[in-house]
Amino acid sequence: MSNSFTKQFRKHWFAVEATPIYVIIGGVCVGASWYLYRLAMGPTIQWTKSNPTPWNSIKPNQTTKMMTVNHQADGKWSRDSL
The missing domain is CATH 1.20.5 (Single alpha-helices involved in coiled-coils or other helix-helix interfaces)
Structure with missing residues (x-):
């Protein structure tokens, strides 16, 4: 069987x-x-031990895009460490 x-x-x-x-x-x-x-x-998200949640460090008026259409932002986002 x-x-x-x-x-x-x-x-x-x-x-x-x-x-x-x-x-x-x-x-x-x-x-x-x-x-x-x-x-x-990818370059849009940086995973490090010092910053395990990179999306929480962006302020409300910061822009994370290289080119924005119809968007007014006061501050610019920068990637400090690599």
Whole structure:
């Protein structure tokens, strides 16, 4: 009983027709992980031990964008440490 179940499982799970599906799903998972890592380490957010929540240090009138349209702000945001 166990031997026939194993044969049937391997026959359907490791079928040649299913290989492209595994490659595509694996590529999507790797690509999504890379993109999330890229977003987390980008220049807009700085993750340091001294500033674990960088979004809390921005004051109400500061602008964090390089170019703003129809926005009046008194102060400018600067990235002090890298």
